[in-house]
Amino acid sequence: MFKIENKGKAQIKSRNRIKVFNFILQNGPVSRTELEKQLGISAPSISRIVEMLKNEKYVKEIGKEDTSVGRKPIKLVVNKDARYIVGISITKTSIYLSITNLGSDIIYNNRKPLCEIETGMDLLIDINNYIEDSLKITDITKDMILGIGVASRGVIDYTTGTILRCYFNDYKEPINNIEVKKFLKNLYSCDVIVDNNINVDLFGDFFLTNNTMDNSKKNYLYVYMGEGVGGSVICNNEIVRGNNNIGGRIGHMIVEPEGKTCNCGQKGHLEAYVSKSAIKQQYTNATKEKDVDIVEICHKANKGDEICTDIIDNVLEKLSIAIANIQLIISPHTIILAGEIFDHYEKALEILNNKINDYIFDKKLNEVNWIIKPKKDIMFAYSATALIMDKMFNIE
Template sequence: MENKYIISVDMGGTKMLASVINSNKGIISRAKISTDLDKTPNDYVKDIASLVKTLVDDVGLSNSQIVSVCLGVPGSVNPYTGHIGIAPNLGIKNFNIKNRLEKILPYKVLIENDVNLGALGIKHFGVGKNVKNLLAVFIGTGIGGGVIINGEIYRGSNFVAGEIGHMLVDKNGPKCGCGRKGCFEALASRTAIVNNIIKDVKKEKKKSLLEKQIKANERIKSKALLNAVLKGDKVVINRMKEAAQITGQVLSGIQNLMNFDMIVLGGGVIEAVGKFYLPLIEEEFYKHALYDSSKNLKIVQSKLGDDAAIYGGIALTKEFLGIAV
């Protein structure tokens, strides 16, 4: 009997990453291309089809071995119809990517919000394996959440459940990418942390190890924050502490409402500075969470990294096609 696989594609704002995977062998091959934000949705369709073909050819798979192609989309999607409502970082609006791809690929195409896919990956293949109710939180360029209830992803009435990054924290706060002011994401994402550090250095004239990068208008990534923290950079440490406190407060409110068994933290910031950052989040969290709501809760770091959404494609295939790979 031939081995069956899926191809998971993570459609990121900087890169598109595709992997051939099944639950027995894990990821057996990867391919990626840079995301060109000047392209049209139809161009993205061609890029994805090309990535898929490259992987199939490289691994030497037959069409019958590919059960599905699963897309993780950073935006609002309807997984039943394959329609993308809006994916702002990709410039996609009101586009049915499933229909377009299935016209040029000989495989079933499934789509899901990328954070939901990450939550599914954590539930079925990561630290959430034996957990019934969990919240997956990804902190990076933005902040996203995926909700698992009774072992299943909770999508909400319009498939946008879990958008914790757009919970209101400060109505007079900075403008968020969504257009509103004071969202959680606008106050505690890596983008927010970096913006505050830049403000401290440029306007307040505070000294930081990141000054050269800031003056050169270089992009400051999570690893740069880690290096600054390890070297005792007070500006970076203070801004990260501030963001960690906000994160702990927001998560405590969510826990008081939902009473999860586990909160899993992932994303670029957590991967880079988790050892420093998680204790700060937990300290603030337990100041505000109700005792009975949080007494059995586990707050843990994801171990799957960027692969969480890739593994989530396996669970999505089982849900929509009834096929275990």
């Protein structure tokens, strides 16, 4: 229905169909006359497209009934539950799944632990079982799925929708070349997008639902501190992927040559200092206590505990080196940070800012909007559904 044809009249027709649907979605209820005026499409074309959308149950008419004072104008609204979008997030130990309707309302949202995964196929089967179970619960049939968005950790080839390399559960060896897009497309014959989870979150959630993207070209930096350290860079409103699709992997910036060994095996990378496990390890080294929570380290630091203050200070030091370097190159307009330290240590942003000001080439580069994104609000699976909506209906 919403496939864009490549050439000639078919292309114009297919684009007009999306424009009409998108306008009703964003502005409904609207009349046919409003559609003609706002979109500059002829009346016969509008009626033909609307008929088609009605037949496929994508839109419906309201206000049809006659009243004593005359006939109400017929308006069109989107039938939000005509189709659904599945969003999936793959983390180290779990799969998260969201189902949204055409109005981006969440119909279903859940999480399950990953099965024992030894090969890429194990993961793919696990994902498919989860989708099938969720469809059963929500009583949605396969043909009602408009698209599947997948946000995954690891190194992703966005163009082929393949997870090139990723570590799961506690395995020391990564699994390589998991062809997620190919597998799901075969089973569901709908649009499938696979991207790095931090890219998905920055683009899908921050850009789309907050509508911060206006017409001006802006640069953004997003740093996510979790089990690993993820990052995403947007330059001129586009995600930086680089020549080989693995550009923008901030967690593996060198912040101390020959420093601590990173999860990737190389030395001195940011992730080796600021990931959750790195912070916990520093605490254990200093106190011999095991299994302490980062939130607890932050609370102790808030009360002035010296060891905890030092640990966090060191984390912010390494982070400031990485951010100052990125600022020099892309001069971002907004920097978004997600991590327990920023949620729970009161002075985190102030300290980080001061450190950057000490290091940076020109203080002007550090005149940015800082946004702390609370970790509890991050929903990669939901953001993945927004990517599908954007791909299908945003054709400016």
